[in-house]
Amino acid sequence: MSLLPSRLFLALLAGASALFLVDPVLALLADAVLLVALALDAWYVPGPAQLTVSRRSPPRISLGARAEVAWLLDNRAGRRVRVRVTDDLPPILRREGGDEHELWLDALRETRLGYAVGTVRRGDDVFGDVHLRIAGPLGLAWRQRRVPRSDAVRVVPGVLEVKQFRLLGLRNRLREAGFRNIRQRGEGGQFESLREYARGDDPRTVDWKASARRGGLIVRQYEMERRQNVMICIDAGRLMTQKVGERERLDYALTAALLLADVAGVHDDAVGLLVFADRVTRFIPPARNSLARLSDALGEVHAKMVEPNYPAAFTYLAKQVRKRSLLVLFTDIIDPLASAALVSQLGRAAERHLPLAVAIRNPDLEAVAETAPVDEAAVYRRAAAEELLQARAAALAAMQRSGVLVADTRPGDAVPAVVNRYLDVKRRGML
Incomplete structure (x- = not known):
């Protein structure tokens, strides 16, 4: 443990030093007394055996949610103790409130102190060490101590939104939307x-x-058994890395995918998951998969700056899923070559399955295409943006002609767009 003088000690030391101009001997004596008092105060600071600390932290937090972390401080010393406490927070979280908390611990009692954290991004990380500053009985010295800790935490997508939709009575609204159990x-x-x-x-x-x-x-x-397969496919390639506000486009796709899985579960459908970029990175076969399992799986998904390999993904899917299914693909298309590959693969998949392409728009690109140019460079930027958007529209039209359902949506509207299309498929018995 390291020793730190308190502000009180420094103030007294400054006062004693001021006596040097009046009486040097008295000043030196005062300094000596203060140093002895500092040493004695530091000596009586409770050690690791007399003051212990532990931490309780949530293992999973939904992206966009707040959670509470608690320190449990057990004071086994025979007196009240003044402490300051903080800990090492992972970069995927942010502390809401002050970084350091100060409190008095009653003698021979355990005290609980909590603080709130918010999420910054999805991912896995750990809460680090806890740091204590413990004051001596005279308030002249602080002992600083590091308590090694490592508590895992995962920020997962969509769970908060799922809970919000449930609280809004989404399930009742789904029934009002016209879906009824088909009895045969x-x-x-x-x-x-x-x-x-x-x-x-x-x-x-x-x-x-x-x-x-x-x-x-x-x-x-x-x-007759009416359970059907809903296969959620996530494109984690470069186009999904673009940020909309503070979140990637991929985050909006994952939120919509998780809510779709929850709604499909309400209707007793089997839900599976396929994630790919330049290769397939995760596959969960269609089944009555729990929302927690799917949320954990999606929490590990990260977009990469690579081109998505549509042929490899759909070839893998064809081998793994043979029963006719609703294939819900979250992606976007800009590049004409990539668009052609995607249209071709979805057209082939439509021979066995019912594909639904959820195309998540690029708001920044649309803004450039709609902005009045003010100089020559802006004219070229607008022309390029318009050309890309025209290629995108042509690709979506080609998908529809080949029997693929299309939901063209802004990132913030992905949830209702996907759920509405799913309900329409169920209502019309398209599977």
Whole structure:
């Protein structure tokens, strides 16, 4: 532990030094007394065995949310102790409030002190060491101590938005949007009702207990299995690295993807996940995957400055998912060559699946195309932006002609755009 003089000690020392002009001997004596008092004060600072600290931190925080971190300080000394405490915060978080907290700890008691943190970006990191400054009983000296700690934390996308939509009664609004369970009788699936046996019924459907009670053959009727596959595909290539405000376009895609997974789960659909850039980086097969599992998986996704390899991604997907599925691809297209590759792959996928391309716009590019030029350079910038936007519009039109559904949306509108298209697919029975 390192020793630091307090402001009180420095003020007293300055006063003692001022006596030197009046009485040098008295000044030296005062300095000596202060130094002895400083040493004694530092000696009686509680050590590591008398004052311990631990930390409780959340392992997962939703992007855009606030969370509380708590220090637990246990004072085993026989007196009240004055302390200052702070800790090393990971760069993916920001502290809300002061960096250092000062308080008095009652004797032989554990004290809890909490502070709030906000999120900066997604990712994995750790809370670092805790730093204590402990005052002596006279208030002349501080002992500074570092307590080694390492507590993992993950900032995940979309969970806060999912909770907000739930609180707004999204599920009720989905039912009001027109979706109803489609009831068809057939083999397999969930039990629907009982009826009398008719010629041609499968003997395996006879309910013998009900038949015994009613004195005649009774068979079970079942609703056909209506669970469908929703495959969420995330393009984590270079176009998704662009920032809109403080968040990447990829963050908006991940939020919409997580909410789509939650809504699909409400309707008992199986949800899978495919993430790719220049190669496939993550795959979760369609199933009743929990929101926590999908959120953790999406929390590890980061956009890279590489061209997305659409042929490799769709070839991998074709091998892994053979059942007809709704393929929801979050991406954007600007470059004509990349657009041609994407249109080609989605067109092939449409032969087996129902593709939905969620094209997340570039607001900055649109702003350049709409800004009145003020000089020659601005004219060229606007012309280039307009050319790129025309190529993008042509690619989206080509997708629609090949049987691909398209949701062309601004980043902030991605959530309602995706959910509305999903509900439309369910309502119209397009799968």
